[in-house]
Amino acid sequence: xxxxxQSQPEMSVQEAETVTLSCTYDTSESxxxxxxxxxxxxxxxxxxxxxxxxxxxxxxxxxxxVNFQKAAKxxxxxxxxxxxxxxxxxxxxxxADKLTFGTGTRLAVRP
Amino acid sequence: GAVVSxxxxxxxxxxxxxxxxxxxxxxxxxTTMFWYRQFPKQSLMLMATSNEGSKATYEQGVExxxxxxxxxxxxxxxxxxxxxxxxxxxxxxCSAPDTxxxxxxxxxxxxxxxxx
Numbered sequence: 001x002x003x004x005x006q007s008q009p010e011m012s013v014q015e016a017e018t019v020t021l022s023c024t025y026d027t028s029e030s031x032x033x034x035x036x037x038x039x040x041x042x043x044x045x046x047x048x049x050x051x052x053x054x055x056x057x058x059x060x061x062x063x064x065x066v067n068f069q070k071a072a073k074x075x076x077x078x079x080x081x082x083x084x085x086x087x088x089x090x091x092x093x094x095x096a097d098k099l100t101f102g103t104g105t106r107l108a109v110r111p
Numbered sequence: 112g113a114v115v116s117x118x119x120x121x122x123x124x125x126x127x128x129x130x131x132x133x134x135x136x137x138x139x140x141x142t143t144m145f146w147y148r149q150f151p152k153q154s155l156m157l158m159a160t161s162n163e164g165s166k167a168t169y170e171q172g173v174e175x176x177x178x179x180x181x182x183x184x185x186x187x188x189x190x191x192x193x194x195x196x197x198x199x200x201x202x203x204x205c206s207a208p209d210t211x212x213x214x215x216x217x218x219x220x221x222x223x224x225x226x227x
Contacts, residue, residue, distance in 0.1 A: 035216075043202060045155075045218035091154060099145065099206075099216065101154045 002027050004094050004102035012108045013082045020067075021077045021105045023092030029053075032096040034068065036077045039104075040088040048090070051075065084109050113139045113209040117219025124195055125227055132190045132222045134205030140185035141207035146178075149202040149221075158203075161188040195226040 003026045013019035025034070036048040051059045051068050058066050063080045079086055087109045092102040114137040124130050134144055142163045147155040159180050160168040167180035177199075179191040188207075192199050204221045208214040 043149075043204075043221050045204065045206070047215070050215070098157055098160065100157070103154050 002029075002094055002096065002100045004092055004100050006090075006092055006102035006105050008105045009103070010106045010108070012110060013079070013086075014110050015082055015084060017082055018078060018080045019082055019107065021079075021090055021092075021107070023075045023077070023102055025073050025075065025092070025094045025102075027073070027094065027096060029096040032094060034066075034075045035093040035095070035099075036064070036066070036075075037091045037093060037101075038086075038088045039091060045091075049077065079107075082109050084111060113137075113207075113212060113215070113217045115205065115207050115217045115219045117205055117222055119222060120220060121223045121225075123225045123227065126196055127194055129191055129193045130195055130224060132192075132203055132205075132224075134188045134190070134207070134219050136186045136207045136209075136217075139207075139209045139211060141188075141209070142185060144182060144188040144205055144207045145216075146180065146188075146190050147204045147206070149204060151202075155204060158190075192224065195224070197226045200224055200226045 005024045032053045034051045038046045038048050049059050049061045049064050065078045067076045089104045091104045094100050116135045118133045144161040146158045149155045158173045161180045161182040163182045169175045182188040205219040206216050208216050
């Protein structure tokens with residue numbers, strides 16, 4: 001079975017600083033996608049970044065980047081220059097045939 | 112980007128009644144849509160995959176007779192919670208992949224169901 005683990009229930013970062021959220025997954029598939037989603041208090045799910053497993057290059061989206069370690073089945077999210085609007089729940093997700101979410105990390109941003 | 116509209120955003124109903132939640136892809140066609148359930152402070156759990164023109168695929172442990180899914184068109188999927196009970200109270204979210212955007216998944220804004 002596919003599982004996604006986020007070992008950090010809560011994280012805190014100072015505004016303008018950098019924070020890294022951890023995610024590991026378990027799969028026997030070789031072809032899959034990994035995602036980070038943000039869920040603010042509105043509860044709207046917002047895609048932050050996506051990584052295709054066949055791509056060795058780490059995905060980046062402005063202040064957001066990932067460290068994808070396929071052999072280690074690790075997919076961490078780095079947020080640079082943190083902003084107050086980054087405060088939210090962050091879910092790591094995996095999909096080969098269906099989307100499976102991790103348990104989430106609540107990120108607080110201190111002004 | 113693509114938009115998925117979910118309605119209603121909030122519904123309160125009496126125990127024993129049925130509630131229908133709609134999920135529409137506004138500017139793209141979706142042969143597949145997904146329905147999730149999220150309890151407070153928990154993650155999203157996939158309930159079922161809605162397939163246009165055919166039966167939905169339910170995840171293990173999800174009662175298909177209780178959570179009726181209909182995907183009658185390429186832009187609309189509905190989830191009906193039948194004979195609702197207080198334990199069905201939850202946040203329900205739908206999503207749909209846009210094949211024109213490399214299967215990028217777009218989410219509805221969710222429906223908070225409260226059963227009295």
